[in-house]
Amino acid sequence: MPQWDDRPLVGREAELARLLAVVDRALQGHPSAVLLAGDAGVGKTRLLDELAARAAERGLRVLTGHCVDLGDVGLPYLPFVDLLRAVAAGSGQPGLPELLSGRGAPAVPELPAGDAADLGRPLVRRPVADGGRLQLFESVAALLGELAAQTPLLVVLEDVHWADRSSRDLLRYLLARLSDEPVALVASYRSDDLHRRHPLRPLLAELVRLPLVERLELAPLPDAAVGELVRSLAADVPDRTVEDVVARAEGNAFYAEELLAAGLDGETLPMGLTDVLLARVEQLGEAAQQVLRVAAVAGRRVRHDLVAAVSGLPPVELDAALAEAVHHHLLVVSDDGRYRFRHALLREAVLADLLPGERVRLHATTARYLAGNPGAGTAAELAHHARGSNDLAGAFSASLEAAAEACRAGAPAEQLQHLEAALALWPAVPDAAARAGGDQSALLLDSAAAARTAGEPQRAVALIRSALTLLGPDGDPIERARVHYRLAQALSRVEDQAAAYQESSRAMALVPADPPSPVRTWAAATHARTSWSLGRRAEADAAADEALASADALGLDSAWADTAVSLARMRGGSDPTRWLEEALVRARRSGDTDVEVRVLFNLATVPYEAGDVGAALRRVDEGLARAAELGVEWSYYGAELRHLGVSARYVAGDWDGSLELADRLARVPEMAAHVRAAGLLVQVGRGDPTAAERVVWARGLTGRLDAHVLLELAAAGAEIDLAAWAGDAATAVERVRAAVRHVRTYWDVDRLAVLRLVATALAPVGDAAAAARSQGDEAAVRRWTGVGEELVAQARAAVEDRVRDVGPFGVEAAAWQARVEAEAARLAGRAAPELWRAAVDAFGYGHVYEQARSRWRLAEALLAAGDRAAAAEELRAAAEVAARLGATPLRSAVTALARRGRLDLPGVGRVPAAAAVFTPREAEVLRLLAQGRTNRQIGAELYMSEKTASVHVSRILAKLGAGGRTEAVALAAARGLLTPAPG
Incomplete structure (x- = not known):
């Protein structure tokens, strides 16, 4: 049984009650979570200890994980390894990978060095191309679910302000994944450490929007509570000391304890907190102080064998020193046998007091121990201590090994961190190439691959550019060509098509076409795609033909499949699916998962663009199942498949399915944020009150990801639609202008999306x-x-440019073109029912909602043309769809039109004629009110006094129940009570 802190808990009754309510919900079978915030020392750990003890008494199993501040060291998933260590120990398994093996997560996921196969690296068959990240996330969730099914769980994560990025991602996933598991999760963090650019801040902003997550802020303790705490800690404390401690602790429980402990043996208390903490340390013997110094350098949690080796103390003296530190409440023995500082501030004070030379020596001794004892620590820890001891060569090698460990753990962000650390050390390590097993440009390309996997495509571009600079204009032409086309592919993924074309052109110029070679083949395949993106059709066709022929000759199935996809998109033809089916066979034979998923995406796109939404959805579901099997659901094309699925379900009228697919997985890389943003159209269409907040979220992301056109389109589309239903023409115009500029910047040739x-x-x-x-x-x-x-x-210019530079377009674009022309007529004051009929027919390919919306406008045009029967028929059809989809704004608009037109509509009721409500004179006054006339102007036009006009206006307002003139006009219009002007 874990041993929790037995210090008194005072002044936290309300906070403890809120946390225990979360525990009670877990006991009732419902998940919930609390983000516990507070300044350093305010009492978070003590409160969590009390919570853990109470939860254990109530029958919950308590799992606790700690985050540790080790500076630039990335220890992926550290708090989760920590909290599951007890589970592994109970099962006889030594670590997290072994614990999760057999639950879908690979023990050692493989990621090929460098870029993926579509970038021309040697092809590697890998079951989990993203490093097993999603499988690992799901395995942890499944494991917690299994444990909770046996006994309700309290999961405590402490100090998440120090959490690595992979742990933050896993936390996000778990909180969104929990649905009916009896799990209570509490994560604590220092609010005073969260500067404006702290990586935890955006995660917190996202998590608090989840329905099961609440935030609890620990405020400083009241003076009375601090006084009670001081008196409970020691007997017969003089009132003067209590008052002094209360005044200087400023509500911080830890400060109060340390001030009291430091002041008991002296007449005056130290002035600064660091002095207070060091005074506690200096009360210990030299051996105990040495133990604390070793522990401070090693980390907040340290193994006994490491302390023994680094301190150099004889066993008996070491045991006595450790006992002294523990008995003075400076170190705590964790339930796994490790020592940890009772508070991080203690460790920080001891570290700050070390002389530079002393710190270097301790780092060096620790590094030697770790290097000589495999399994005593991670390569990341070894790299940290090697750098701290100025052993740059050792730090370089350890950073490379740490990157490999992070890759095997499915932590690409930490893999990138360690690779970039090695790159920074390269100039200072004479034999760096020998240690790395390759030159610096190869390491840069490996780092770029990690950046892409971590969802940082812009960083990948920068790293590849560095590799190109390193090679220089006189470097080996083959290697330069390889880097040029990889840079072209990376640039394409950040929507810089012009630069991508330049890079693929340079790659083509460096390698001759004859004899065929793998580098030239991939350069040509890449050049075909970049040329097509800029409307250079002849150049694209020539490059594609060359790539296809040489890939066939060399047996490069992956390159052949990739080129075949480009040809299917470029040339189309009567049966592009034939090309794609063969490409799928070859991609699978090659083992290139990236190209395979690209093929699957295009197999779904072809029927979607042809207007066969049902067939597209079947292809999407097949593709997503395969992407999940391969572990590449958030790869570039995996995300595109999901985005297409969200959009296609929206079009087909499966709005619940569209939202569910958009939010199915919580871990969404920023470059795949358009998937979740695509679900905004459903929220706006339903009048969801949270839609505006989600639009703000999407708009914030577009500010950071300027080149992400699909995200811009999703955010702008939702925001414009929201403004349209609100009648906010100014905002709609502002947003569409910005979006058109954005699309023109990145998609100048093909911008039909506008x-x-x-x-x-x-x-x-x-x-x-x-x-x-x-x-x-x-x-x-x-x-x-x-x-x-x-x-x-x-809009017309976008159509003309597309037809001239690319060719014909699909049915969806044709439907929107018809809508634009109908809206243009309405703008000019023409009813034009024939144009609205064309829009209704065009959306009949399968876009359920937009066809209904066009029917509403068609009914409006038919009413203006005097065809009431046809208008009623269209409104009934639109109302049926609006009711089925839950499209509240459309339903309200249909109802308002029926009332204005005095048309019978199921659920609306018969609308009275205006004559049944207003006298003829009131009807005339109301008509002038709608034109914005004042009482004086109404009186002059109707030959009555201003006072009489005012009386009529008052009666109209009373009959309508309106509070003002504008509201009266709006109510009259909505109820169909406005009479047209004479003549």
Whole structure:
């Protein structure tokens, strides 16, 4: 049984009650989580100790993991390894990988050195191309679920402000994954450590939006509670000492304890906290102080054998020194037998007091022990101590091994961290190439591959550029060509197509086409894609033909498959699927998972663009299942498959399925954020009150990921639609202009995506123009008409450019083109039911919601044309779809139109005629009110006094139950009570 702190807990009754409520929910079978924040020393650890003890008494199993501050060392998943260590010990298994083997996570996931096979590296068959990351996450979740099924769990993660990135990602995954497991999770962090750019801040902002997560802030203790704490810690404390401690502790429990302990043997208390802490240390004997110094350098948690080896103390003296440190409450013995500082501030004070030479010697001794005792620590720890002792060569080798360990653990962010540490040390290590087994450019390319896997494509580009600079213009042409086309591929993934084309062109120029070679083949395959992206069709065709022929001749199935996909997209033809099916066979035969998933994505895209949404969804589901099997769900094309699935389900009217797929996995790399953002259209379409908050989230990401066009399109589309339903034409116009500029920057040739944005924004613009006409505001009519015509011109230009530079487009773009033309007519004041009928028919390919939305506008046009029967039929069809989808804004718009037109609609009821509500004179006054007339103007036009006009206005407001003139007009319009102007 773990031993928890027995110090008194005072002043935290309310906070403890909230935490125990979380424990009680776990006992009832419901998961929940608390993010416990507070300054250093305010009492987080003590509160958690009390919680753990109470939870154990109530029958929960308590698992605790600690994060450790080791500076630049990345120890992936450290707190989870820590908390599951007790589980592993109980099962007789020594570590997390072994513990999870057999649960779907590979014990040693493989990731090929350097870039993946589509970048021209030797092909490696790997079951988990992303390092087993998602399998590991799911395995941890499944393991906790299994444990919780036996006994409800309390999972405590301390000091997550020091958590590595992989642990933060796993925490995010677990909190989003928990649904019905009896698990209570509490994570603590120092709020005073969270500077503006701290990596934990964005995660906290995301986690607090999860329904099962709450935040608890530990405020400083009240003076009375501090006084109670001081008196409970020691008997007969003089009142003066109590008052002194209370005044200077400022509500911090740890400060109070240390001030009291340091002041008991003297008349005055030290002035600074560091002095207080060191005074406690100096009360110990020299051997105990040496033990503390060793422990401080080693880390907050340290093994007994390491302390023994590094301190150099004889066993008897060592035992006595450790006992002294423990008995003075400076070190605590953890349940796994390790020693840890009772508080991180203690370790920080001891570290700060070390002389530079002393610190270097301790690091050196620790590094020698770790190097000579495999298994005593990780390569990351060895690298840390080697750097601390100025052993740069040792740090270099250890960093490379730490990168390999991080890769095997499925932690690409930490792998990149260690590779970049090795790169920084390269100039200072004479035999770096021999130690690395390759030159510096190879290490740069390996680092770029890790950056891409970690979801940092821009960093990957920078690293590949560095490799190119290192090779120089006089470097080996084959190697330079290899780096050029890899840079081209990396640039394509950050939407810099012009630069990508330049790099693939340079690769082609460096290697002759004859004789065929793997490097030239991949250069040509890459050049085909980059040329096509810029509308250079002849150049793209020639490069693709060459790549296909040479790949066939050399037996490069992966290159052949990759090129075949490009050809299928470039040339299309009557049956592009034939090309793709053969590409799939070859990609699988080659073992190149990246190309295979690219093929699967395009097999789903072809039917989607042809308007066969059902077939596209079947292909999407098959592709996602295969991506999950391969462990590449968040690879570039894995994410694109999921994005297509979210969009296709939205189009097909499966809105619940669309949202579920968008949010299925919590770990979403930033470059795949468009997947989750695509679900915003469902939220906006349903009038979800949280949609605006999610739009803000997506907008914040677009600010950081400027080149992520798909994310911009998803965020802008949702924001424009939100503004459209709110009648906010100004915001819709602002957002569509920014989005069009953004798309033009990165997709200048093929920017048909702006059609949807423009069509959606034209709706509120057309409404604003119509309102201005009804009010006789000619200036506003001209303003809104001009704005709308500008948007229509941009949409038409996008169509013309696409047809000229790329060729014909699919049915979805054609439907949005029809919508733009119908909105253009409405903008000009023309009903044009024939154009709205064309839009309805165009969306009939399978876009359920937009067809219903077009039917609503068609009904409006038919009413204006006097065809009431046809208008009622269209409204009934639109209302049925709106009800089925839960599309509240559309349903409200359909209902309002039925009332204005006095059409019978199921669920709306019969709408009374205006004559049944208002007298003829009131109807005339209401009509002028809608035109924005004042009482004086109404009186002048109707030949009555201003006072009489005011009386009529008051009666109208009373009949409508309106609080003002504007509200009265809006209510009358919604109820169909506005009469048209005479003539």
